[in-house]
Amino acid sequence: MKIHVLILLFFSSFGFCQTGSISGKITDGRDPIPAVNVIITPLGTSTVADADGNYSFKELPYGNYEIIFSSVGYKNNRRKITLNSASQVLDISLLEDNKDLDEVVITGTMKEVSRSESPIPVEIITPKLFKKNPTASLFEAVGMINGVQPQLNCAVCNTGDIHINGMEGPYTMILIDGMPIVSSLSTVYGLSGIPNSIVERIEVVKGPASSLYGSEAMGGIINVITKTPYKAPMISADYFFTSWGEQSLDAAVKIKAGTATSLLGVNYFNYNVRADKNNDNFTDVTQQNRISIFNKWNFDRKENRLFSIAGRYVYEDRWGGEMNWTKQWRGSDSIYGESIYTRRAELIGLYQLPTTERIFTQFSYNWHDQNSYYGDTPYMATQQVGFIQTYWDKQFGENHTFLLGAAMRYTKYDDNTPATARLDGSNSPQNTPLPGLFIQDEWALNSKHKLLGGYRFDYDKNHGGVHSPRVAYKFSPNVHNTFRASFGTGFRVVNLFTEDHAALTGAREVVIAEALNPERTYNGNLNYVLKVPLSFAVLGLDATGFYSYFTNKIVGDFDTDPTKIIYDNLNGHAISQGVSVNTDLQFNFPLKVMAGISYMDVFQKEALDGGGTSKVQQLHAPKWSGNFIATYTLPNNYSVDVTGNWYGPMRLPILPNDYRPEYSPWFTIANVQFTKKFDYGLELYGGVKNVFDFVPKYSLIRPFDPFNKDVDNPITNPNGYTFDTTYNYGSLQGRRMFLGARYSFF
Incomplete structure (x- = not known):
């Protein structure tokens, strides 16, 4: 009985000394995906796919592994593989994930479109972002966007306006759900008092948008x-x-x-x-x-x-x-x-x-x-x-x-x-x-x-x-x-x-x-x-x-x-x-x-x-x-x-x-x-x-x-x-x- 155990241990140790490679191609089902981050666990070794979507790991000991494929704009893919030969091929197809790019x-464009597909660049503030520095009004919260400056214009009454790319407040149009609800007389106070709890996001477009929104959308738009x-x-x-x-x-x-x-x-x-x-x-x-x-x-x-x-x-x-x-x-x-x-x-x-x-x-x-x-x-x-x-x-x-x-x-x-x-x-x-x-x-x-x-x-x-x-x-x-x-x-x-x-x-x-x-x-x-x-x-x-x-x-x-x-x-x-x-x-x-x-x-x-x-x-x-x-x-x-x-x-x-x-x-x-x-x-x-x-x-x-x-x-x-x-x-x-x-x- 002991001899059988020793023989089994000998061949097992001999097997672990053997090494092989894992390689493959990463595509979206049709075209190759370059620069995919590939991590092999439990070793923690990583590599990046080349311009043609190819990746490879060499001199890996035989055994069981899990490989994680991740890339911006695609869902992570985890695949388990048993390496028991000198060379194994694992081709992967990644599915698009719009979670990060396609808010x-x-x-x-005055209609719902994914952010990555929009021909007009739009910047976004979400409640998750402005909770990182709690404010009592959205007037202060929009200051977290680069190039957007809430400006106090009076040192006594603390009234102000919002500058986009340096242009004065009257050139910034404030919308609520796409409607020009804040303008002219009310611009000074319009963003105060909008409950943060009812805000899904704030969208900012820098530059004129009068072709869709008319007057006042001359320097930019802030849409709540x-x-x-x-x-x-x-x-x-x-x-x-x-x-x-x-x-x-x-x-x-x-x-x-x-x-x-x-x-x-x-x-x-x-x-x-x-x-x-x-x-x-x-x-x-x-x-x-x-x-x-x-x-x-x-x-x-x-x-x-x-x-x-x-x-x-x-x-x-x-x-x-x-x-x-x-x-x-x-x-x-x-x-x-x-x-x-x-x-x-x-x-x-x-x-x-x-x-x-x-x-x-x-x-x-x-x-x-x-x-x-x-x-x-x-x-x-x-x-x-x-x-x-x-x-x-x-x-x-x-x-x-x-x-x-x-x-x-x-x-x-x-x-x-x-x-x-x-x-x-x-x-x-x-x-x-x-x-x-x-x-x-x-x-x-x-x-x-x-x-x-x-x-x-x-x-x-x-x-x-x-x-x-x-x-x-x-x-x-x-x-x-x-x-x-x-x-x-x-x-x-x-x-x-x-x-x-x-x-x-x-x-x-x-x-x-x-x-x-x-x-x-x-x-x-x-x-x-x-x-x-x-x-x-x-x-x-x-x-x-x-x-x-x-x-x-x-x-x-x-x-x-x-x-x-x-x-x-x-x-x-x-x-x-x-x-x-x-x-x-x-x-x-x-x-x-x-x-x-x-x-x-x-x-x-x-x-x-x-x-x-x-x-x-x-x-x-x-x-x-x-x-x-x-x-x-x-x-x-x-x-x-x-x-x-x-x-x-x-x-x-x-x-x-x-x-x-x-x-x-x-x-x-x-x-x-x-x-x-x-x-x-x-x-x-x-x-x-x-x-x-x-x-x-x-x-x-x-x-x-x-x-x-x-x-x-x-x-x-x-x-x-x-x-x-x-x-x-x-x-x-x-x-x-x-x-x-x-x-x-x-």
């Missing part, structure tokens, strides 16, 4: 896509507070009622702690009390036709000013404060007609009321915007996807300034109809080439007909490389008064030049996307070069006639140009890093009366900027997130003989967060915002005389300074701790 996007109720958790909640006293609550619940499913979301934000860390007797951060309620309904219909309707109501009370200000001083010239009451209601809907053709009708309505005092200057305004569009989505053959539609936008605006008053003093609200037609064809030339052409015609009562064409081309030689090129024009029909209300004080007659032309832009960009599996990580690279030429900028002339404001086109042009690069690395160990860098040169050139031109850099447009996000996953469901943005010098508004520098310094705002995930959908998180405690050195000028009562005193004010709130390039909040909890139940 569904709609903004670039809300969750489909039936996909949402039954209950979700997110609450956090900071050491500065900020509190934010976000909650949502799903309700099923017959054939309808509803998602009800609530956002509440409160900050009522007065802080004056820079000792200028003004609040460093605006006091806010805001509540927003959102409700969306989806209805089940025959043949899966779409029907949804959603509404939102927002109320906000915000103020900033001197530390001893109270509401009894609202509108007085004794103690300075900027107090803004905002009420806002929105309605959004989508209905697919019960026809064999895919015909959709979308509609929206919003009412915005602002009751505000800036010191002792009142500004009372109401705006209503109604929008409806119908479009036909048609597939012609296998290669043409066609879109044809008509839209109508109607704006009614009224305020307490001379802008909406007749010469006799009677009220005359502004009414602006804006009808439009658009057409688009997406032509798949073959599996690697795609061409998109689009055109839109709008008619404005002041500007007449406006034409907006665009063309885009996508070339994908393989799953790892994508090239995109596009050219288009954009336009903006300026709502003069809602964007210039601060200047409209006094008894001035508003004059619009007879030959006033709409602002226009001509834009071209090149985009390259690379996805490469390396032996230690998967590398993603997204690089874009952009160039935009702006003409007919509409400006107000306050100097020619002191009794008039004359609006006319600028005698010159503006340019926004630069390069933006985003990278991401998903390592084989649990670390993921994303980083971006942008270089942009944004300036305006104006013809001088005596000949020549003057060049002026755009305010609040740093030439260099970037972002970074790093996530490391630890055992037992712990994780660490490091996020931040950095900015180079940006030009700031200064007064004559100003002691404050005209350009800001380089600065970084970095944050760190620690998260622990528990079973049953519970997460606890906490961390530090503004880790390096950066605070702008300068802000208000003459805060001790905010009503300019002593401004003409040559002894105390020899330089003639006036109280100024516009010099601002960053939050005055320093380092602060935060702690929060999230819960989701499906």
Whole structure:
């Protein structure tokens, strides 16, 4: 018996000394797939397939192995094999996996299309991404996208706008579910109060998209896509507070009622702690009390036709000013404060007609009321915007996807300034109809080439007909490389008064030049996307070069006639140009890093009366900027997130003989967060915002005389300074701790 055992052990050991090879070819069922990462376990040895999809392992001891095949854009394939001969062949066919590359996007083409197939480059923020640095509003969250800059424009009331590629806020169009729900008067506050719990993703398109979306889509689009109720958790909640006293609550619940499913979301934000860390007797951060309620309904219909309707109501009370200000001083010239009451209601809907053709009708309505005092200057305004569009989505053959539609936008605006008053003093609200037609064809030339052409015609009562064409081309030689090129024009029909209300004080007659032309832009960009599996990580690279030429900028002339404001086109042009690069690395160990860098040169050139031109850099447009996000996953469901943005010098508004520098310094705002995930959908998180405690050195000028009562005193004010709130390039909040909890139940 013992002899038999010894003989068996001898031959077994002899077998283990033998070696062989495993090789094969990797295809998608037809064509070879290059650069596939191949790992053989339990040895841990790896290799990368060559350009023809071939791989091989040599001098492997006989035995049992598992081989893992992974590549960007394909599902992982695990195959077990027993090596018992000198050479064995294992050919593999990988299936496409659209999980990473093919997130569904709609903004670039106004219909659902996978991100990798879209001829228009679209950047995405998901809730998973902006949970890495919790914010109380989407206004702050979009700052995680490279080249998108939330800019605070007032150091007292903390109102702001969103810059894309350095262009000012009025050139950025804000959409909710594809509807132009946020614009003009409401742009300042529109992204505040959208409950994070109802957001599925945020899509960003940089560059003009007027051929589909009309006026204001001149510099770019930010589209907030809300969750489909039936996909949402039954209950979700997110609450956090900071050491500065900020509190934010976000909650949502799903309700099923017959054939309808509803998602009800609530956002509440409160900050009522007065802080004056820079000792200028003004609040460093605006006091806010805001509540927003959102409700969306989806209805089940025959043949899966779409029907949804959603509404939102927002109320906000915000103020900033001197530390001893109270509401009894609202509108007085004794103690300075900027107090803004905002009420806002929105309605959004989508209905697919019960026809064999895919015909959709979308509609929206919003009412915005602002009751505000800036010191002792009142500004009372109401705006209503109604929008409806119908479009036909048609597939012609296998290669043409066609879109044809008509839209109508109607704006009614009224305020307490001379802008909406007749010469006799009677009220005359502004009414602006804006009808439009658009057409688009997406032509798949073959599996690697795609061409998109689009055109839109709008008619404005002041500007007449406006034409907006665009063309885009996508070339994908393989799953790892994508090239995109596009050219288009954009336009903006300026709502003069809602964007210039601060200047409209006094008894001035508003004059619009007879030959006033709409602002226009001509834009071209090149985009390259690379996805490469390396032996230690998967590398993603997204690089874009952009160039935009702006003409007919509409400006107000306050100097020619002191009794008039004359609006006319600028005698010159503006340019926004630069390069933006985003990278991401998903390592084989649990670390993921994303980083971006942008270089942009944004300036305006104006013809001088005596000949020549003057060049002026755009305010609040740093030439260099970037972002970074790093996530490391630890055992037992712990994780660490490091996020931040950095900015180079940006030009700031200064007064004559100003002691404050005209350009800001380089600065970084970095944050760190620690998260622990528990079973049953519970997460606890906490961390530090503004880790390096950066605070702008300068802000208000003459805060001790905010009503300019002593401004003409040559002894105390020899330089003639006036109280100024516009010099601002960053939050005055320093380092602060935060702690929060999230819960989701499906």
